Amino acid sequence: MEQEQYKTxxxxxxxxxxxxxxxxxxxxxxxxxxxIGHAITYFYIIFFDFTEKTVGNPTVSTMIFLSMLLTGxxxxxxxxxxAGAGSAVPVTGFGNAVISAAIEHRTEGVVLGIGGxxxxxxxxxxxxxxxxxxxxxxxxxxxxxIGVAQW
Numbered sequence: 475m476e477q478e479q480y481k482t483x484x485x486x487x488x489x490x491x492x493x494x495x496x497x498x499x500x501x502x503x504x505x506x507x508x509x510i511g512h513a514i515t516y517f518y519i520i521f522f523d524f525t526e527k528t529v530g531n532p533t534v535s536t537m538i539f540l541s542m543l544l545t546g547x548x549x550x551x552x553x554x555x556x557a558g559a560g561s562a563v564p565v566t567g568f569g570n571a572v573i574s575a576a577i578e579h580r581t582e583g584v585v586l587g588i589g590g591x592x593x594x595x596x597x598x599x600x601x602x603x604x605x606x607x608x609x610x611x612x613x614x615x616x617x618x619x620i621g622v623a624q625w
Contacts, residue, residue: 500560503553507564511537534565541566542573571595 544550579587617623
């Protein structure tokens with residue numbers, strides 16, 4: 475009986491979660507981040523003579539660097555609190571995860587603090603990204619070898 479009363483009281487006191495509002499904010503902020511990424515892509519194509527095939531790596535590196543810079547100044551945390559998944563899902567969320575762990579553990583020293591914890595959150599992303607890329611390439615190699623797919 476007490477659990478039912480507690481649940482009823484909790485439902486009365488807890489405000490409803492604004493799912494639609496949160497989704498709209500995440501969509502808008504994620505879209506703005508992607509638009510900035512496209513602007514950087516065109517910047518590299520126009521001013522540094524990259525092609526559409528070669529511009530991906532410097533664009534991703536720049537976006538990760540910018541998110542790490544914003545995290546260092548404490549601005550990315552505010553963006554994440556406002557936008558939620560809109561700031562965490564793009565590649566900038568990866569940069570934020572890496573540098574946040576480094577900043578959090580910097581007082582423990584360079585080796586044991588930063589070096590031991592920098593990939594605490596992002597390590598699994600790196601591991602599964604590399605492993606899945608390996609298996610996709612292996613499957614493609616097998617399909618090309620037997621003549622089902624083209625290189």
